[in-house]
Amino acid sequence: MNSLLRQLRAAPNLLTLLRLLAVPFLVEAILAQHEEIALLIFVVAGATDAVDGRLARRLNQTTRLGQYLDPIADKLMLSTLFLTVTWVGLVPKYVTVLVFARDIGILCISILLFFSGTMRDFRPSAIGKLNTLVQIFTMLLVLLTAVKTTATLSELRHWLLVGIAWLAPLSAAQYAWMVFHRIATDPLESLA
Incomplete structure (x- = not known):
């Protein structure tokens, strides 16, 4: 349990969790037709994705949790986005x-x-x-x-x-x- 908490507190994993937490806000922005906000959320989420891997290597904070969490966050973001933008046409x-x-x-x-x-x-x-x-x-x-x-x-x-x-x-x-x-x-x- 202590190891899991330590992995969760690693800066790259916090960025990945931030990306996961952004998904419902992205969906809400699209459904509410706040396209500018949706675009901003997507760009910020993309920036965290670009940074977290480099940060993990630079800070020597590569974790097993991050190896699983990062692709899950990416796939959840893209899949949810595809469903949402298809829903709104x-x-x-x-x-x-x-x-x-x-x-x-x-x-x-x-x-x-x-x-x-x-x-x-x-x-x-x-x-x-x-x-x-x-x-x-x-x-x-x-x-x-x-x-x-x-x-x-x-x-x-x-x-x-x-x-x-x-x-x-x-x-x-x-x-x-x-x-x-x-x-x-x-x-x-x-x-x-």
Whole structure:
């Protein structure tokens, strides 16, 4: 228990917790049509995400809790944001469905691998990282165009949404292929 409290008090983990706490305020701002506030919350949350990992390394405060908490905060922020902006009509439903289908597929694969003890190293792929980066920039642009729209920003937002519609299933397929290929080629290594 003492170790958990010490990990919670680490500055990077406090930033991550701040990001988690920002999620309901972000949702409320979007639902109340306070787009400027929503954009500000998202930018500040993004800044904490950019800082917490560097801070953990610089202060030598990398913790096991932070290794789990950081990706959970990121995924919760993005997933909730996708649902909310889709609800208010800023993003087409099919894009959010593809994003969630990918995430649920990867979650199912991860759970299966975890409980089977088959593969412990399940890092993001290059396409998966690109997909997440495009999702972040798209959400930033969606919120920005909700505040002030121009033809150029609207066009860019459209193409980023198309990019997500392609990258989400491609990324899910790549994860599945990597896992099945690795298990098929070296089943003994995947058990390590």
